[in-house]
Amino acid sequence: MIVGVGIDVCDVDRFAETIRRRPGLVRRLFTEAEAAKPIASQAARFAAKEALAKALGAPSGMSWVHAEVLTDADGRPSFKLIGTVAERAAALGVQVIHVSLSHDAGIASAVVVCES
Template sequence: MIVGVGIDVVDVERFGESLARTPALRQRLFTPGEAGRPLASLAARFAAKEAVAKALGAPVGMAWHDAEVFSEESGRPYFVLRGTVLARAEQLGATSVHLSLSHDAGIASAVVVLEGGPSGTTLAK
């Protein structure tokens, strides 16, 4: 059962200008493991965090670092949820999170699907 869907798009150049204009933004939005990635990858990860927020119903007080994007060896992205984000996902009955990222032609995008399932399934990878 799907319990939430979110999508977001980010203009990569504009996002880069925001990071340059406000250097502290990088540390506020991204974990140390995410922060050193190339600009297009950062923009896609920001889109992912926005998309998961939308899938969760845009909860007040969501901490950006509580939704961290990793990549498998194959390149497939996945979330590790913790804290405020994990609590809201569990409140909605989500048991898994699906993530797709893309960046091309100056646009980064992300789609998130939260799925509920049988008891005992976990959001943790």
């Protein structure tokens, strides 16, 4: 059963400018591995985290670094959840999270579907 669906888009140039103006955001938004990615990949991961928050009902108090976007050897993205985000997902009965990322023409996007 679908518990929640989220979608988000992020303008890569605008995201890059925000990071240039406020570099401390990187530590608040990303794990070390995510922070090492190119800016377009960071923007897509930010969109994925926003989409996940929407799919989980957008509660306050979740930490962005508690949802890490991983990519397997074939390029397929997935989430590793810990802490506040894992707790929220468990409270909703989420068993499986599907995520799709894209970035093209200066826009990064993500779709997330949470299933019980």
